[in-house]
Amino acid sequence: MKKALITGIAGQDGSYLAELLLRKGYEVHGTVRSASNTWRIDHLLRDAEVADIRMFLHREISDSADLTMLLRRTEPDEIYHLAAQSHVGASFGIPEQTAEATALSTVRILESIRETGIQPRFYQASSSEVFGKAGEVPQRETTPMRPRNPYGCAKAYAHWMAVSYRESYGMFNCCGILYNHESPRRDESYVTRKISKGVAHIKAGLQQELRLGNLSSKRDWGFAKDYVEAMWLMLQQAQPDDYVIATGTAHSVQAFVERAFSCADLDWEKFVQFDSSYDRPIDVDDLIGDASKAEKALGWKPRTGFDETVQLMVEGDMEAVVSNVTAHTSV
Numbered sequence: 001m002k003k004a005l006i007t008g009i010a011g012q013d014g015s016y017l018a019e020l021l022l023r024k025g026y027e028v029h030g031t032v033r034s035a036s037n038t039w040r041i042d043h044l045l046r047d048a049e050v051a052d053i054r055m056f057l058h059r060e061i062s063d064s065a066d067l068t069m070l071l072r073r074t075e076p077d078e079i080y081h082l083a084a085q086s087h088v089g090a091s092f093g094i095p096e097q098t099a100e101a102t103a104l105s106t107v108r109i110l111e112s113i114r115e116t117g118i119q120p121r122f123y124q125a126s127s128s129e130v131f132g133k134a135g136e137v138p139q140r141e142t143t144p145m146r147p148r149n150p151y152g153c154a155k156a157y158a159h160w161m162a163v164s165y166r167e168s169y170g171m172f173n174c175c176g177i178l179y180n181h182e183s184p185r186r187d188e189s190y191v192t193r194k195i196s197k198g199v200a201h202i203k204a205g206l207q208q209e210l211r212l213g214n215l216s217s218k219r220d221w222g223f224a225k226d227y228v229e230a231m232w233l234m235l236q237q238a239q240p241d242d243y244v245i246a247t248g249t250a251h252s253v254q255a256f257v258e259r260a261f262s263c264a265d266l267d268w269e270k271f272v273q274f275d276s277s278y279d280r281p282i283d284v285d286d287l288i289g290d291a292s293k294a295e296k297a298l299g300w301k302p303r304t305g306f307d308e309t310v311q312l313m314v315e316g317d318m319e320a321v322v323s324n325v326t327a328h329t330s331v
Helices: 012-023 042-050 064-074 088-093 095-116 150-169 191-203 224-234 253-263 292-298 306-330
Strands: 003-007 027-032 055-059 078-081 121-127 172-178 210-212 242-245 272-274
Touching: 003 012, 003 064, 012 027, 012 042, 012 224, 042 055, 064 095, 078 095, 088 095, 088 150, 095 121, 095 150, 121 150, 121 224, 150 172, 172 224, 191 210, 191 253, 191 306, 210 253, 224 242, 224 292, 242 292, 253 306
Parallel strands: 003 027, 003 078, 027 055, 078 121, 121 172, 172 242, 210 272
Antiparallel strands: none
């Protein structure tokens, strides 16, 4: 039985990855913040109590000595480093915290791997934000990195440290340069989930308007469940490498809004209001990924299209509204 350690297991990507690995027969260990909301993995924890699956949670560790002890205790075959301060907008307000949680945490893990002497395969969650003011469209693995926000800068540092340890110490380190990927498990602070939840609340009469920032901003949006499969595939290869994971097509925030409201048979223009307070000091330009290397080397292609992704999110939030209303009515 292979063992995997997932940092940030309670997040969107961590929960889908845990499901994937458990289906493949792994013993899964995951780190969570002490006050972390585990609703995305509660069903897995319940299954672990009654079924023959092995899943264990550990508190999130920011101390090198404790992290080294955890690695010695678990001896994972694969490590997926997903934990980070991952909100681009928030990174402008907390750049120091972003650097600590997103950049230095990677070095801490890599050093702990060296100290223990174990030889796990390591996945570093890079981001399309490392390209920032990209010099070419679409971006590929060889595109120069020019991040434009604290989050992108922190991810670029973590990316190159993973590459440096691979080249310096022969570690099996892979960096997945993932473009935006969404799902019904997306945190509500992200614009896509804010839109899908807003639509559900407006449809139910619980909300009268939806306030958003720049509607013309474009992103290459995929489905998170597809993207975690690419993470796993990277660590199954004979040699470590880095891969862009994307759909190759960009949509504007307005296109996301239009699709989301259409799923609920609503006219978005009657409910959406522009709010300049959501604007960022600077935004990225034309981030569209070329995943042809991943398709050729990993056999990976996105299976879930833009329209279906938006629909899944809206339907998920509409079902949640109904469940909440039913729960309050029955009390």
